[in-house]
Structure formats: C-alpha cells, structure tokens
Amino acid sequence: MSAELHHPRPRVATSGARGGGALLLVAVLLIALNLRLGITSVGALLDRMEDDGLPTGVGALLTSLPVLCFAVVGATGMALARRVGVHRGLAVALLLLGLGLVVRVLDGPAVLVAGTFVACSGIAVANVLLPAVVKEHFPTRVGQVTGAYSAVLSLGAAFAAAASVPAADAGGGWQAGLVVWALVALVAFVAWLPWCRVRDAAQGRRGGGHLWRSPVAWAVTAVFGSQSVFAYVAMSWLPSIYADAGFSDASAALHLSVSILVGVPVYFIAPSLAIRLGAQGHLIAVLSTMVATSFVGLAVAPVAGSWLWAVLMGVGGAVFPVSLTMFALRTRTATDTAALSGMAQSVGYLGAAAGPFTVGLLSDATGSWTLPCLLLAGLAAIQVVVGYVAGRPVVIGEESGAVTA
Template sequence: MRDDDTAILGAAEERATAPPTGPTDDTGLPQSGPAGGASRRPTAGGGPAGRWLPRIVMAGLVLAALSLRPPITSLGALLEEVRDGLGMSGTVAGLLTSVPALCFAAFGLAAPRLARRWGPGAIVCAGLAAITLGVAARPFAGGTGGFVAATTIALAGIAVCNVLIPVVIKAWFPDRVGPMTGLYTMALALGTSLAAALAVPIAGALGGSWRGGLAVWAVLAAAAVLPWLVVARQRTAAAAPSAGAAARPEDAPLRITSSPTAWWLALFFGLQSTAAYITMGWMPQIFRDAGVPAGTAGVLLAVTMAVGVPLSFVVPRLAARMRHQGPLVVLLGLCGLAGQAGLWLAPAAGAWAWALLMGVSNCTFTLALTMIAMRATSSAGVAKLSAFVQCVGYLLAMPGPLLVGTLYQHSGGWGLPIALMAGLMVPQIALGVLAGRDRRIEDEA
C-alpha cells in the first residue's frame, strides 16, 4: 500500500473512532469544514466496526463507481441487437440515448430530500439495489415498454448515486476530497471502458445472447450493494442536532439559486457533459467517414475513454491543491480545442493523437465533480449543490448530440458539427474559470 493510501486510511480511522461531537447538517451527517468547525464525519464508535468502516466506505465507493456506467455503455454496444430482438423502432432507440440525461436530471433532484430523511449511505444503497433490479430485469421484461421501464428504474438508481456520492466523500473524507474523488472517478472511467469493450464479447460467450450481455452487469451492481448495507446501518442517533441547540447562520435554509458560483458550475457541468456525449456518440462516425476502418474507429473511442482512467485519479488531486482551478479548466479545454481542430483538418492522418486529446479533455467531468465538493463547506451544501449542478447540467446536455446529428444530416459533412463543438468549448472554458474561483455557496446564498 502506498503512503498516500495509508494516510487516507489512518486519518479516516482516527475520525471513525472519535466521539460524536458537534452539530449536524440536514443530510443527517456531521458538518465539515469552516461552517462546522473542525472537519468531522459519521461515527461508528470504537472497536472493530469503527476501525474497519472507513475501509468499507472506500470499497463501497469503488464498487459503486464500477457499477454506475455499465448499464448505459453496455446498452450502447448492443443497441443494434436489442433493436432487432425487441422490434424496437428507430425513434425509440434514439430516445434511449437521451433518457439517461433526462433521468439524471429528474431523479437527481430527489436525492437531497431522501438523504435528509434516510441518510446518504442508505439512499446510495437503495440506488444500487435499483440498478441491480433494473439491469437484471430489462432483458427479460417482455417488449419495448418493459425494457424502457426497467431501464428507467436502473437510471433512477444511477441518478441518486451520482448526486450523493460526492456528499459521502465530503462527509467521510473532508481532508481527502481530491484523492477520494480521484479514486471514485478512476473507477467510474474503468467501469465505463470495461462495459463498452466487453459487452459484445460477453454476449458472444453466452451463445450470442444480447440478453445475457446486458443482464450480467447486474452482478457487479449487486456486489456493490453489500458494503453500503454496512454503511447504512452505521447511521447513529448522533446525527441529530442536540435539543435546544442555538440556531446559527449556517443552519439557515440554503437558497442554491442565489449563488452565482452554483450557476457557473451548473453551466460548466452542462457544457462538459455535452462535449462528452457528442464525443462518445459521434467520434467513431467522424473517423469512419474519413476512411478509418470501423474496427479501428471503435478502438479509437476505447482509447479516448481509457485515457480517463489514470487521469481521473490525477486531476482531482491537482485540483484539491489549487485555490483556483481555472488553470486546469483552461488546460483541459485547450486539449479539447486541439482535438477538435485535428478532427476537422486531418481526422484520419492524426486519428490516434486526436483520440488522446479528446480523452484528456473529457477529464473535465472529473474536475467538475471535485469542484462540487470544494465549493461548499458542509455535507448539506454539497448535497444541494450536487443535485442542482447535475440537474441543470444534464438537462443542458440533452440537445447536444441530437443537434450534431441534425447538422451532419443536413450539411452532408462534419464541418458544421465540429465548428459547433469548438464553439461550445469556448464558453465552457470561461464558465469553468468562473466556477473555479475560491468561493463557497454558503457565503453567496
């Protein structure tokens, strides 16, 4: 084990066995950061449970991250087989590519309220159970309607996990937000890449059954439920504020829409999500139209996704050490602009370079998640900010891939779509610089 990991575990264990002191916020977790005094997090008491709980939380974060994207990327890899097997129309198949963003926005809004009632750990556990149920049921639900309904159940689980995992990181590891976000997003990128690469071979190994190729990912989600069952059971009575405690300014209701930083971050998140969806959905076609073989175009997309695995661990650690994350925003944005310029000028000649550059640029997602945890002082603030940013951001991202497809169809080439991609990158950089300033939403709202 590396020294950094030992330090994370050591600090987490020390807080896990500390007595439950101090006020709590409205997520049911102790406040952390300046608003709550010294950094604190959920307690489990002394003994073996207290010593092991931080490790269980870390394992839960990794397993959850590995489980959150395979329901989406495995479907993309097998969509043609699903359409043929269910007799699904092209319109419904196209709708399925937009449903994730819509569900992330709609169900993510409910996450903070559910967390206040039951605790973030319990809701993440329930979300993973919903993913397990939806992924296991949808191939056998019978017809297009059942498939879409089961997929929606899985996406609802993904949505609440998307919102609340940054809250868990902030609460359990307040002084290790960067490394823990990096660990989470690295596992997220790994799960995304593995599902995209293995869905078709797994289906082939199971006798050519697309149903098996989709349902097998429920096993991973079911395994992720187990550590969160332990975490959910550790929510103690210490999470409630002491009776008669004096009200303080930071306990006042937080109007998230009054915070300029929340808006900058939401718009930044939306534009980076737009760029990522366009890249994942259309980059292989850009290469194929330029004469790159279909198999190679698929490998190039896999390379783009795989670049995010190591960088997703590095970027949050760098961001956490910076008071202003603007320079990182600019660097990643310039990589995206360079990759888009290459796709326009010489898509086939420099295909591998453009794939790498686009992969580096996609790490803006990791940076955005880190900034969510850094722009609030309490777990309650992170919960509200995460829900707001992801709701607004995913709604903003929905039209992007459809608009690119429309421009491609009507213009007969990739000049206008790539120009749109580059044009959106400019405000993304500007908004990211604004969101990266050393501000806290509690101070603004």
C-alpha cells in the same frame, strides 16, 4: 445557516476507524464502478441493436435518456436523503440500477427504454449522494478520494465499452452484452449493505437554498452541464463517428475505450491538482482546449488523426472530476456539498440532455458529423470562460470575503 449532514459510522465499523475507513472506501469505489457500465454498453452495441431492428428514433432516445434521467431524478436525490438517509439512499440507487439492467433486455423497445430509465434513475441518485459521502467521511482527502472514484468510474466505462461486444458475441445477442453488468451492481449492493444499518442523521435535514442565488454556483452548474454534453456525446456517438469514417465496429468501440482509459490517470490526478491550485480556472481552460481540438479534428480529419482525437477527448474529459471536486471546494458543509451536487447535476444534465439527441439529428440531417463536431468545439470554448468563474477560490455564501475552501 444550513444544518450539516452528519453520518454516523455503522456499528459494524466501529471496532476500528482505519478498517472502517478502508471498507467504506472499497464500497465507494464499487459504487463508482457501476455509474457508467449501463451507459457505455449501449453505445458500444447501438449499431448492432439497430441492425437487429431497433428503430433509429429509439436508438437516439436511448442516447439522451441517461442525461434526461440524471436531470429529472437527480433533483430528487436530496429529498430521498432527507427521507431515508444518504447511506440507505445509495442502497436504493443500487437496487434501481440492478433492476433496470435486468428488466431492459426482457422484451421489445418499450421495455428497453423503461428498463434503461429505471437503471439510469439509480445512477442519478448515486451521482448526487456520493460527493456528500466523500465530503463527510473523507474531509481531509477529498481530492484523493474524488480522484480515485472518478478514475474507477472511468475504468468501468472503458471496460463496458470494450467488453460489451465480446459479451454479446459470447451470449448470442446484444441482450447478453447489456444484462451482464447487473452482476456488478449486485456486488456493489452487497458491499454497501453494512453502511445502511444505522439511522442516518441526514434524515429530515435541509439546506443549500442560498446556492440558487450564487453566480459561482451557477457557473459550477454550467461547467458540469457542458462537460456532460461532451461525455455523453462521446459515449453515445464516438463509436458511430469512427464507424462512419470507415473503421470496423470493434475498432470504433476500441477508440472509445482508449479515449476513456487514457483519461483514467488524469482523472485520478486532476482533483488533487485542483485543490493545490486554489483557483481552478486555468486547469479547466487547458482541459477544455483539448476537448475543442479533439472535436475539430474529428470534423476535418477523423481517420488521419483518429487516435490523437480519442486521446485528447479522454484527457480533456478530466473537467468531470474537477467539477466534482468543486462541489466540495465551493461549499462549507456536507449538506451544502450534496445540495450543490444536486443543483449542478439536475440543472446541468437538463441542459446536457439535448446534446446526444441533437448531435444525432444533425448528423442525420446533414449526412455527416462535421457540423455537430464544430458546434461542440464552440461549446468547449464557452466552457473555458465559464470555468474561470466556477474556479474562483471562494466558498459559496462567503464570496465577499473570498474565503478559500
């Protein structure tokens, strides 16, 4: 049996469980706020960057780099936790994020790519470790806390998509619209520091090897991977799809912001609903159908139904917090939660990495967004089927007994 992660609360928080819990929740939400700022800001400014001389190939690489980084670096999340602990691992993640956001605007395309890789490495580690923090510190409120941090994450993504262009205008160039988000990473780092003062009991602990032999774990991984394709295609290319349909850059970016914002209340509610339902298959099916409808709409009527497609995309994206919740629901211990999170995010993002890059290449090759959007709609249909396997009310390793999480 795997050893359970046990994270002792830092000494500064021992004077009151309630105060410590509130402060920890605030810190978790601040970390979540940072997890998409550096990505959607690039999508919002990509056309302007290319107008300023950024090669198209580099632009396509920037859209695929986040998921590639999440796949490669995310796989090291548990190794880092064993070495320095979950809490200090999150501090390292925030340092990498802030450093990368600053470095990537200092020079030309090579430095831009390198800095983006460093920033996304920080996000990748935080992505993997944050569900374990929720499982360990909020075991009776997994749905509420996962919903809260997913909603804050989504709000951050929407805000960066909407504010990056005005920030670039105010700062005299797209570089200002990218580097400003390093300040938010600094705030999160300072807020998280009190939780790094005690040696973490996660150090040296191992577990989760049985997950790789579980069909349910692989189904959770597949659902996470497919929803990642939709999310990063939207963040990378949705403004371009609308711009090519005739909308201004500001209006195209606004469509992305609206798409993300309308999903916020659903992101907040969906994890709690997923827990109440027991089995999550029907919920995943409904949300996936919305995504499929959105992509079909973008393929055949991007102007006439532009706002409807944006709304459906945003609401259907709630498969993301549902999959995060399943990391906890399908596992017994925080160790296994972190292990399933690492498996799903490394393998899932590896499969998703080709998504934005392939969509961009298909669009260039065909001269339109029709074929890429229809293929994405087909992937959403597959997600419906796999979702019923991932959503079975079992604990991985105890499937034969159908033990509910």
